[in-house]
Amino acid sequence: MDALGLLKIRVRRGINLAVRDAARGSSDPYVIVTCGAHKVKTSVVKSNLNPEWNEELTISIKDLNVPIVLTVHDKDTFSLDDNLGNAEIDIKPYIDCLRMGFQGVSDGITVERIQPSENNCLAGESCIIWKEEKMTQDMTIGLRKIECGEVELQIEWIDLPGCKGCKDGMTEEGCATGACDSGEALMDTHPMRSLS
Numbered sequence: 001m002d003a004l005g006l007l008k009i010r011v012r013r014g015i016n017l018a019v020r021d022a023a024r025g026s027s028d029p030y031v032i033v034t035c036g037a038h039k040v041k042t043s044v045v046k047s048n049l050n051p052e053w054n055e056e057l058t059i060s061i062k063d064l065n066v067p068i069v070l071t072v073h074d075k076d077t078f079s080l081d082d083n084l085g086n087a088e089i090d091i092k093p094y095i096d097c098l099r100m101g102f103q104g105v106s107d108g109i110t111v112e113r114i115q116p117s118e119n120n121c122l123a124g125e126s127c128i129i130w131k132e133e134k135m136t137q138d139m140t141i142g143l144r145k146i147e148c149g150e151v152e153l154q155i156e157w158i159d160l161p162g163c164k165g166c167k168d169g170m171t172e173e174g175c176a177t178g179a180c181d182s183g184e185a186l187m188d189t190h191p192m193r194s195l196s
Contacts, residue, residue, distance in 0.1 A: 003060035005165045006158040007068070007091065009033055011042050013052045015140070015150040020074040020082040021047075027074040029084055031151065035059045035068045044075045058158070064095060064166065070151060072143060085143025087121035091155060094128055094137045095166050098157055102130045111135065116142075123150045 011031050020027045026047040033040050038059050045051035059068070068091060072084035097111045109130045114137075116122040126139035136156045143149040159165045 003062050003160060004064070004163060005061055005160050006058050007035075007061050008156045008158055009057045009059070009089070010154040010156075011053045011055050011057060011070075012152040012154065013050065013054070014045075014048075014072060015050055015152065017049045017051070017072060017143075017149040018084050018146050019049065020084065027082070027084060028076075029072050029074055031057075032071045032073065033057055033059060033068065033089075034071070035061065036063070036066045061091075064092065070141065070153075072149065072151065083146070085146030085149050087141040087143050087151070089139075089141065089153075089155065090120045091137075094135070094155060094157070097128045098135055099166060102135065105130055107131055114139075 011033075014029055014031075017027055017029050019025055024047060026049055028044050028046050029048065029051050030044040031042045031053065040057040040059055042053045042055045042057065045053065068089040069086055070089055071086040074082040074084055076082060093112060093114050100111075102109070102111065107130070111128045111130050114120070114122065114126040114128070116124060121141040121144065123140045123142040126137060128135060128137045134156060136154050138152075138154050140150050140152045143151065157166070
């Protein structure tokens with residue numbers, strides 16, 4: 001396995017998603033997250049424009065320069081699923097903070113605050129937090145190419161055994177081309193909901 005590590009994405013909820021079933025004034029949304037050829041998805045929430053998924057999706061990261069794209073779809077029974085917008089999940093600020101190392105630091109500290117800009121899809125301020133010996137980033141991302149909608153999520157990096165990962169002060173280029181010796185056992189303990 002040549003992954004740098006795993007990224008756990010907790011897809012919490014959708015906010016004010018677009019209507020695609022005009023007869024019911026609603027949608028049946030689900031989320032797909034892609035990174036390169038790897039795809040994972042949430043379950044479908046029926047008839048809800050503010051769905052609560054509260055699901056953990058895990059993807060392997062092989063290259064930090066490959067975009068992580070979140071797409072929301074409306075499940076249809078007799079036709080192709082409708083697109084409810086997409087957004088890119090920018091993990092580079094999170095990886096930069098992770099590389100700094102925070103072992104021994106006070107619990108619950110906000111490491112960095114990232115503001116929405118033209119360079120990210122954030123709908124509001126995003127906080128990277130060190131708590132209980134792990135670093136997470138909470139974010140609400142605005143969906144593009146659609147009239148409305150946001151998705152609230154949290155990301156967390158998981159190191160793989162035998163892999164240097166990305167937090168040992170390596171350069172981004174060094175991290176992106178690094179290889180792991182193993183890690184398949186850990187992949188089994190962090191199930192991925194793959195597309196079928």
